[in-house]
Amino acid sequence: MEDCFNRSFAGVHGTIYGGGVYFSSNASFSHQYTKPNALEERCMFLSRVLIGKTTIGNSSMKTRPLGFDSTTDGNHIFVTYHDAQAYAEYLIIYKSK
16 A cells, blocks of 8 residues: 555556556456455555546557546546555455345
8 A cells, every 4th residue: 555556566467558557447447457355355446647638548558648637438438647646545355146
């Protein structure tokens, strides 16, 4: 938690919309990237994300294009490139069926 959202992990699951930290407004989509612990619990952050001016991202982007603050898929995925753009407000621990 000390490092919050660490961009050095960018690319672990691909960088289709750019090489930053990925967020989604769709919890079901984010659930796909969680892993259960020994008690079958999963964790997900509910975060405040400053997306600012967005543009459609692509896998060749290492940072946001000039004049834009973040990249997107045009729907529910947003990619940030600066640590101050996101704040983890809540840690949600849950079990799925």
